[in-house]
Amino acid sequence: MTLRFTIIGISVGAASLAAIGAFAQENSGLAEWEKVYAVFSHPRCANCHVEDESPRWSGPHYGATRVHGFAIGRGEDGFGNPGQRCTTCHFETNSPKLHGPPGAPHWHLAPAEMVWFEKSSAEICAQIKDPARNGGRTLEEIAVHVRDDALVGWGWSPGPGREPAPGSAQETYEALVAWADAGAPCPGE
Amino acid sequence: MQITINGNVRELDVDPEMPLLWALRDVAGVLGPKFGCGIAACGACTVFIDGQPVRSCVMPVGQVSGAVTTIEGLGEPDALHPVQQAWIDEQVPQCGYCQAGQIMSAVALLAEIPNPTDEDIDKAMSGNLCRCGTYPRIRAAVKRAARSMGEA
Incomplete structure (x- = not known):
């Protein structure tokens, strides 16, 4: 009888430990995700991850966030409209002048399904994990893309007068990997 | 460095960080593009x-990374580009300072959209400002050029 209770006790204890471990892993994963969300929701990233036709401008001198001037639009390929392509003004490097156009290689809008602008942490998290809305990428591929892509990297080096995204490309890569290793948990709404 | 400007290969002794406009105007002597x-x-x-x-x-x-074309390279005085001719026919310019840029954007638009709507024109040309306010005539000239290029 004593042995039976002992075995039951060990079983219950192991189950509790497993539950506590899973809880701790989810919590650590969510903490890593929040680092990623702080980057993806930052204006340097979200202003060009929109679901409509217009990239956004924001910064202290604009007051509220506004649509990009000059009637700039997504165009059929995300690289702007005929006559006003993104690369009409955005070159390989930032303009050194205050209010001059920022620049990085292959400047363009993210596809509309990759929307981050004005989306919640839960919504962005779900999008990042959905291959139908993340460019068919694995989480590892997303992490590498964030670390290595030159246009993504612009977010941490945005030129004069613009606040950079928090952290760095390497730190965001590491947060994405740690989040994926923890089971890629998403926050609730 | 070597740059092809309006079909001519030019050797320019310039700092690579110099804006292209400076190289065109101050070094190559191509004065159509304007500083605004x-x-x-x-x-x-x-x-x-x-x-x-x-x-x-x-x-x-x-x-x-490619060949540069300025307003001077669009047409010749006795063989104007249809957009240049449309600009004359509609008497678009007032002071004229912005018009080289306006014409370049109109040519770029018509190359991809031969019969642009008002919305197409707005999307292509809202980055070209005219302090004289010639926008109604610019719009008319773009449509006139579209018709003449369609007939050609």
């Missing part, structure tokens, strides 16, 4: 790189 704002916000400096419009006041000359 210096931050790609007015369009007066618009030229083509391999047929695509760029604001030359911001583009570092070292990043030029």
Whole structure:
């Protein structure tokens, strides 16, 4: 009888430990995700991850966030409209002048399904994990893309007068990997 | 560095960080593109790189990766580009300062959309400002050019 209770006790204890471990892993994963969300929701990233036709401008001198001037639009390929392509003004490097156009290689809008602008942490998290809305990428591929892509990297080096995204490309890569290793948990709404 | 400007290969002794507009105007002596704002916000400096419009006041000359075409390269005085002719026929310019950039953007638009709507024109040309307010005549000239190019 004593042995039976002992075995039951060990079983219950192991189950509790497993539950506590899973809880701790989810919590650590969510903490890593929040680092990623702080980057993806930052204006340097979200202003060009929109679901409509217009990239956004924001910064202290604009007051509220506004649509990009000059009637700039997504165009059929995300690289702007005929006559006003993104690369009409955005070159390989930032303009050194205050209010001059920022620049990085292959400047363009993210596809509309990759929307981050004005989306919640839960919504962005779900999008990042959905291959139908993340460019068919694995989480590892997303992490590498964030670390290595030159246009993504612009977010941490945005030129004069613009606040950079928090952290760095390497730190965001590491947060994405740690989040994926923890089971890629998403926050609730 | 070597740059092809309006079909001519030019050797320019310039800093690669120099804006293309400076290289064109001050070094190569090509004066059609104009300096307006210096931050790609007015369009007066618009030229083509391999047929695509760029604001030359911001583009570092070292990043030029194709042939440059300016307003001088569109047509000859006795054989104007249809857009240039439409600009004359509609008597578009007042002071004229922005018009080289306006015409370059119109040519770029018509190359991709031969019969543009008002919305197409707005999307293509809202980055070209005209302090004289010639926009109604610009719109008419774009449509006139579209008709004449369609008949050609």
